[in-house]
Structures are given as C-alpha cells and as structure tokens.
Amino acid sequence: MLFVPITAMFLKASTEPPAKFWEIATNELALSTYNVTFVTSLLAALLNGVFGTLIAWVLVRYDFPLKQIIDATVDLPFALPTSVAGLTLATVYSDNGWIGSLLAPLGIKVSFTRLGVGVAMIFISLPFIVRTVQPVLQEMEHEIEEAAWCLGASQWQTFWKVIFPPLFPTVLTGVALGFSRAVGEYGSTVIIASNTSFEDLIAPVLIFQRLEQYDYSGATVIGVVLLAISLVLLLGINFLQAWARRYDNI
Amino acid sequence: MTTSKRNSRKQQSWVPGVLIAIAIAYLFLVQYIPTINLFFEAFKTGFTPFLSNLTKPEFLHAAWLTLLLALISVPSLAINFQDAL
Numbered sequence: 001m002l003f004v005p006i007t008a009m010f011l012k013a014s015t016e017p018p019a020k021f022w023e024i025a026t027n028e029l030a031l032s033t034y035n036v037t038f039v040t041s042l043l044a045a046l047l048n049g050v051f052g053t054l055i056a057w058v059l060v061r062y063d064f065p066l067k068q069i070i071d072a073t074v075d076l077p078f079a080l081p082t083s084v085a086g087l088t089l090a091t092v093y094s095d096n097g098w099i100g101s102l103l104a105p106l107g108i109k110v111s112f113t114r115l116g117v118g119v120a121m122i123f124i125s126l127p128f129i130v131r132t133v134q135p136v137l138q139e140m141e142h143e144i145e146e147a148a149w150c151l152g153a154s155q156w157q158t159f160w161k162v163i164f165p166p167l168f169p170t171v172l173t174g175v176a177l178g179f180s181r182a183v184g185e186y187g188s189t190v191i192i193a194s195n196t197s198f199e200d201l202i203a204p205v206l207i208f209q210r211l212e213q214y215d216y217s218g219a220t221v222i223g224v225v226l227l228a229i230s231l232v233l234l235l236g237i238n239f240l241q242a243w244a245r246r247y248d249n250i
Numbered sequence: 251m252t253t254s255k256r257n258s259r260k261q262q263s264w265v266p267g268v269l270i271a272i273a274i275a276y277l278f279l280v281q282y283i284p285t286i287n288l289f290f291e292a293f294k295t296g297f298t299p300f301l302s303n304l305t306k307p308e309f310l311h312a313a314w315l316t317l318l319l320a321l322i323s324v325p326s327l328a329i330n331f332q333d334a335l
Contacts (some may be wrong), residue, residue: 001330051272051273051276054269054272054273054276055273055276055277057269058266058269058270058273059273061266062266062269062270064270070274070277073277073281073282074277074281076281076285077281080285084288085284087288088284088285088287088288088291089284091284091287091291092283092284092287097287098283098287099279099283119280122280123280123281123284126280126281155265
C-alpha cells in the first residue's frame with residue numbers, strides 16, 4: 001500500500017540521468033514552487049500552533065454557551081471535501097466575497113494570491129493541532145497548577161512556566177501533523193490560487209502541470225524531491241520533539 | 251492574604267472571556283463564515299436549482315463512486331490495522 005507506489009516513483013525518477021535529474025529538480029520554477037509550498041505551509045502551521053492551542057485550551061478549560069457544538073465543528077475540515085473548501089474559501093476571500101470585500105479597501109487581496117494559499121492551508125491544518133493538544137491538556141493534572149498558585153505564581157507565570165513546558169512537545173507534534181497535511185494539500189489550494197508561475201504556484205500543481213504535458217519523469221522527479229524534503233523536515237521535527245522531551249525521564 | 255489573592259484573581263477574570271472571544275473569532279474567520287457562505291451560495295437562487303443540480307446524472311454517478319470507494323477502502327484499511335496488531 002505504501003512502499004510499492006513510493007518505490008515505483010523512485011524507479012521512474014531514476015530513469016533520468018543524474019545531471020538531468022538535478023536540472024529538473026532545481027530549475028527556477030521548481031525552486032519557487034518549493035518555496036511557496038513549504039514556507040507557506042510552515043507559516044500556516046505555526047499560526048495554527050498558536051491559535052489551535054488557544055482553541056484547545058478554551059475548549060478544555062472554560063465553559064461557555066454552544067461549547068459542545070463548537071467542539072464538534074472543529075473537525076469540519078476533515079468532513080468537507082478539499083475542493084469544496086477551496087471553492088468556498090475562494091468565494092469568501094475574493095474581492096467581492098464576505099470577508100474579501102472588507103479587506104479589499106485596505107489593499108489586501110487574499111483569493112488568487114499566495115495569501116489565499118495560506119488561508120487554505122490554515123483551514124485544512126487547524127483540526128490537527130486542536131485535536132492533538134486537546135486530549136493532553138485534558139489529562140494534565142490540576143494539582144500542579146494549584147501548587148503553582150499556592151506558591152504565589154500569577155496566572156501568566158502558571159501558564160508559561162508550569163503548563164506550557166510539558167505541553168510544548170505536543171504542540172510541536174500537532175504543528176508537524178498540520179504542516180505535512182498542508183504540504184500535501186492540493187484540492188483547495190489549486191482553486192484558491194491563481195496558479196501563476198513564480199507567484200502562487202504550489203509544487204503539487206507543478207507536478208500536475210508536468211503530467212498534463214506528458215512529462216512523466218519530470219513529474220516524478222519533483223515528487224521525489226518533495227518526498228525527500230518532507231522526510232528531512234519530519235526527521236528534524238522528531239529531533240526537536242526529542243529535545244523538547246529531554247527532561248521527561250528525570 | 252486570601253482576600254488580596256482573591257482580588258488579584260478577580261482582576262484577571264477578563265482573561266477567559268478574551269480567550270474565548272479570540273478562539274471563536276478565529277474559528278469564524280477560518281471555518282464558519284466559509285461554511286455558511288457555502289450554503290448561502292448553494293441556495294441563493296432558491297431551492298429548485300439546487301434540487302435540479304442534485305438530480306443530474308453526472309452528480310449522481312460521481313457521488314455514488316465517491317461513496318462506493320470510501321466504503322471499500324475504509325474497511326480494508328481497518329482489516330489491515332487488525333492484521334498489524
């Protein structure tokens with residue numbers, strides 16, 4: 001299921017001689033799409049790392065009306081087909097859409113720009129962070145916080161010095177999951193972006209364009225590069241997690 | 251001591267409200283407004299065009315294919331997981 005397709009992709013990509021492989025993988029257009037895909041995904045995942053943790057915190061710690069419904073609707077991006085999400089995000093954030101029309105006078109264009117790609121990635125990766133952080137936050141022992149309060153820590157100190165450090169690896173995990181989801185996202189970004197080369201063309205769409213030109217090995221070369229970058233980044237995040245957990249066994 | 255502590259706690263009682271407001275505002279911007287817009291656009295021209303789109307053979311076939319493939323792939327994944335365990 002997993003290894004056969006990946007092996008086939010590597011075999012197909014290796015039909016290109018190394019020099020040609022390198023040339024396809026590092027031509028200017030390919031480099032710009034890596035930039036758009038990975039930098040935008042990372043920014044989207046980091047933003048969601050902050051707001052997703054906040055949402056998880058609010059859902060676990062506070063009571064407010066309609067909480068159950070809001071808790072349930074966090075999973076909405078899982079249920080909504082990505083192309084539908086792209087369609088509606090593009091409408092809402094376009095110049096005459098509900099939110100886009102408010103931003104247009106300020107000179108901010110969202111739909112059909114790189115910002116729109118970011119919005120789609122934020123939409124698609126939010127539940128990963130909330131759903132990763134939420135159970136861990138629920139399991140956290142209240143006694144530690146009470147001890148911190150008893151010792152005179154302010155609310156902010158309690159959060160920043162007592163709650164956040166053990167929570168940090170979990171937030172990182174969530175960000176990593178959301179990030180890899182955003183990198184692979186195709187359906188919604190292809191609709192909300194204008195797919196203009198060097199501006200908001202994402203790497204998965206470049207692969208699709210190569211396929212449309214019957215350039216199969218070119219498409220697989222870019223696929224291999226994407227896979228390699230994703231693996232390296234995930235490895236890096238794993239190391240970061242191990243580092244963040246370095247005090248767990250003491 | 252207790253009263254002053256309680257007072258300082260009281261002073262910060264705006265914190266939950268602000269956090270809840272930020273969380274809901276973010277969810278609205280990212281999720282709810284687009285979803286509401288989706289329904290709004292679908293029914294903007296009334297219920298009849300919505301229904302006529304829904305009964306087009308192209309739509310019915312595509313929806314059936316999606317459902318069928320999900321029905322096949324999800325149980326097979328579940329069985330794979332059981333094997334792995």
